[in-house]
Amino acid sequence: MVDSITRQSPSREQFVTFYRQMQLIRRFEEAAALSYQRRKIGGFLHLYIGEEAVATGMIAALRPSDTVVASYREHGHALAKGMDPKAAMAELYGKVTGCSRGKGGSMHLFDTSIGFLGGYAIVAGQMPIAVGLGLAAVQAGRDDVTMCFFGDGAVNEGEFHEALNLAKIWNTPVIFVCENNLYGMGTALARAHAVQEIYRRAEVFNIPSERADGMDVLAMYDVARKAVEHARSGNGPYFIEAMTYRFRAHSMADPELYRTKEEVARWRQRDPIPRLRAQMIEQGLATEADLNAMDAVVDRQVEEAVRFAEESPEPPVEDLWRHVYVGYDSKDMT
Amino acid sequence: MTTTAQRTRTTSYVNAILEAQRQLLTADPNVFLCGEDVALYGGVFGTSRGLMAEFGPQRVVDTPISESGIVGMAIGAAATGLRPVVEIMFMDFVGVCMDQIVNQLAKMRYMFGGKATLPVTIRTMAGGGRNMAAQHSQSLEAWFCHVPGLKVVMPSNPYDAKGLLVAAVRDDDPVLVIDNKMQLGMQGEVPEDLYEVPLGKARVVREGTNFTIVATSRMVQEALAAAEQLGADGLNVEVVDPRTLQPLDIETIATSVRKTHRALVAHEAVRFGGIGGEIVAQIQEEAFDYLDAPVGRVGAPFSPVPFSPALEALYVPNRDTIVTEVRRILGKQV
Numbered sequence: 001m002v003d004s005i006t007r008q009s010p011s012r013e014q015f016v017t018f019y020r021q022m023q024l025i026r027r028f029e030e031a032a033a034l035s036y037q038r039r040k041i042g043g044f045l046h047l048y049i050g051e052e053a054v055a056t057g058m059i060a061a062l063r064p065s066d067t068v069v070a071s072y073r074e075h076g077h078a079l080a081k082g083m084d085p086k087a088a089m090a091e092l093y094g095k096v097t098g099c100s101r102g103k104g105g106s107m108h109l110f111d112t113s114i115g116f117l118g119g120y121a122i123v124a125g126q127m128p129i130a131v132g133l134g135l136a137a138v139q140a141g142r143d144d145v146t147m148c149f150f151g152d153g154a155v156n157e158g159e160f161h162e163a164l165n166l167a168k169i170w171n172t173p174v175i176f177v178c179e180n181n182l183y184g185m186g187t188a189l190a191r192a193h194a195v196q197e198i199y200r201r202a203e204v205f206n207i208p209s210e211r212a213d214g215m216d217v218l219a220m221y222d223v224a225r226k227a228v229e230h231a232r233s234g235n236g237p238y239f240i241e242a243m244t245y246r247f248r249a250h251s252m253a254d255p256e257l258y259r260t261k262e263e264v265a266r267w268r269q270r271d272p273i274p275r276l277r278a279q280m281i282e283q284g285l286a287t288e289a290d291l292n293a294m295d296a297v298v299d300r301q302v303e304e305a306v307r308f309a310e311e312s313p314e315p316p317v318e319d320l321w322r323h324v325y326v327g328y329d330s331k332d333m334t
Numbered sequence: 335m336t337t338t339a340q341r342t343r344t345t346s347y348v349n350a351i352l353e354a355q356r357q358l359l360t361a362d363p364n365v366f367l368c369g370e371d372v373a374l375y376g377g378v379f380g381t382s383r384g385l386m387a388e389f390g391p392q393r394v395v396d397t398p399i400s401e402s403g404i405v406g407m408a409i410g411a412a413a414t415g416l417r418p419v420v421e422i423m424f425m426d427f428v429g430v431c432m433d434q435i436v437n438q439l440a441k442m443r444y445m446f447g448g449k450a451t452l453p454v455t456i457r458t459m460a461g462g463g464r465n466m467a468a469q470h471s472q473s474l475e476a477w478f479c480h481v482p483g484l485k486v487v488m489p490s491n492p493y494d495a496k497g498l499l500v501a502a503v504r505d506d507d508p509v510l511v512i513d514n515k516m517q518l519g520m521q522g523e524v525p526e527d528l529y530e531v532p533l534g535k536a537r538v539v540r541e542g543t544n545f546t547i548v549a550t551s552r553m554v555q556e557a558l559a560a561a562e563q564l565g566a567d568g569l570n571v572e573v574v575d576p577r578t579l580q581p582l583d584i585e586t587i588a589t590s591v592r593k594t595h596r597a598l599v600a601h602e603a604v605r606f607g608g609i610g611g612e613i614v615a616q617i618q619e620e621a622f623d624y625l626d627a628p629v630g631r632v633g634a635p636f637s638p639v640p641f642s643p644a645l646e647a648l649y650v651p652n653r654d655t656i657v658t659e660v661r662r663i664l665g666k667q668v
């Protein structure tokens with residue numbers, strides 16, 4: 001954990017930004033879940049509900065030119081990096097106005113203009129890609145950094161180890177953020193990991209690493225600033241293990257027999273949003289009325305995003321063959 | 335080797351796999367199952383539900399998310415006498431363990447002068463149609479048919495799913511069993527006892543006289559529906575299901591074509607470079623003098639699988655695309 005000496009109090013403005021951001025992610029996903037139940041969204045829908053403090057706190061330490069990659073559970077990261085909720089929701093709906101023109105869906109959000117370089121659905125597949133993003137910034141002489149988000153399950157793939165080693169030997173500015181929500185699908189950490197303190201995995205690569213409270217956006221922001229400062233000033237990669245929990249099933253529905261209701265309830269008590277809300281009231285940074293007004297703004301934004309997605313057109317038929325290659329369609333190759 | 339079992343009843347494709355696995359575990363102490371979430375969770379598709387409770391965690395093994403490690407481990411275990419059944423959850427993930435499958439598993443017997451025997455079965459799930467997008471929907475069977483040393487099986491119904499899996503596990507060579515996720519709920523007659531559907535034997539699913547459709551996996555049902563529709567055109571279509579793609583039972587296919595004089599191959603995989611090209615080539619080698627028309631192919635467009643439900647519906651071949659292609663071939667008939 002970050003020691004209290006390095007901890008600076010964020011301004012009221014920052015509190016407000018964190019609150020709005022987490023609430024936007026939460027309400028966006030609640031709306032998406034509803035649309036899924038109404039069969040307006042198909043395929044997979046991996047909700048980030050409960051984990052919002054991680055993406056929010058981490059990405060708040062970045063600037064627009066920095067890049068982010070994440071897994072298939074990436075709605076929160078995309079929104080935190082500045083994705084228009086309309087473009088994100090339309091993507092979930094598979095509409096042409098979506099950020100990936102409806103071709104990617106929930107697991108494959110992407111927008112280079114905000115530095116969100118994608119959601120990837122092959123576990124750990126995004127990790128070496130993050131190293132390349134970091135390398136490119138260095139070679140171009142920019143001091144941009146890359147943040148790479150992945151789950152606890154991803155650290156057992158070979159690509160995890162290859163990426164950490166590459167990042168270190170080339171001194172690339174990559175901040176690895178392991179979102180340890182204690183389960184990879186239905187498999188608990190203890191059943192799949194030789195070393196359960198995942199941050200220790202970075203030690204063998206000589207990458208500085210630490211654990212942080214992923215249910216506390218302020219803690220995440222603290223550690224994020226430290227990590228970003230480290231990477232941006234040319235010291236190479238940094239590794240953070242955020243201890244967090246997904247409140248919902250792995251994808252929209254699973255029987256959740258792998259964990260107890262009590263455990264879920266216990267973690268729900270640490271919900272990062274009410275926690276921040278209480279802190280803001282306690283510290284006199286906002287009143288209930290202020291916060292409710294913020295919620296109302298977020299709700300309108302989400303409603304707009306849903307309406308936009310629903311009213312948007314499907315991709316045109318030609319899109320089937322477009323974007324396979326640069327400059328020409330693959331239609332004649334069928 | 336097909337034993338005609340007495341007692342049969344209607345059950346689902348998933349249940350057929352589950353039953354095959356249970357009976358294989360019971361019958362042979364050397365058989366064990368392993369894969370991500372196969373044990374406690376019972377498999378994300380339910381194909382090993384309850385088996386860990388029945389056979390214990392040593393014979394039904396949950397693994398970390400480490401496809402390369404899992405397949406490699408299975409090779410080692412098989413080399414000294416066990417019969418591992420490895421589940422690679424989605425076929426797309428074979429990308430992560432191609433080295434172990436293609437460079438190790440497929441090569442060892444030959445490379446070591448016939449002294450290694452590797453009875454490894456790899457089960458995986460292919461196919462689009464569920465809006466799972468580019469990284470969870472592919473049909474990659476052609477990759478493996480191209481590699482000497484591997485056998486490749488693609489069942490099209492519950493009866494074959496069980497019988498082919500049993501034959502695969504009892505086979506002394508590596509076998510990939512590729513199921514299609516859209517078939518999991520399919521109902522069919524399945525014998526209660528353990529039985530084999532022999533590898534390398536095609537099946538004439540529907541007898542006909544003047545057109546042959548060779549269809550794999552899920553396309554068998556589509557071909558049968560197309561055959562009904564084509565009856566109106568005065569065609570009496572024969573449908574042949576190869577069931578095993580490597581080794582390919584070209585004799586059954588060629589016999590059919592020699593009778594009908596016209597043929598088409600339908601699969602769900604991308605048409606270009608698909609197994610259809612190989613089958614067409616072998617048909618013209620074996621039955622050129624009998625052909626009255628060019629042999630057609632139906633497959634997916636040359637693009638990744640799009641998320642957009644609207645585009646995906648156009649992407650995956652179906653009865654209509656088969657009917658259209660048959661009519662096109664007949665229009666070109668000399």
Ligand SMILES: Cc1ncc(C[n+]2csc(CCOP(=O)(O)OP(=O)(O)O)c2C)c(N)n1
Pocket residue numbers: 073121122123124150151152153154155179181183184185250370399401423427430
């Ligand atoms: C290479 C690969 N193997 C397996 C899967 C199937 N799968 C999808 S998510 C998942 C669990 C991942 O767990 P974790 O990394 O902890 O992320 P979380 O879902 O908990 O956020 C698995 C096994 C996959 N998508 N890719």
Ligand SMILES: [Mg+2]
Pocket residue numbers: 151152153179180181182183184185
């Ligand atoms: Mg996890």
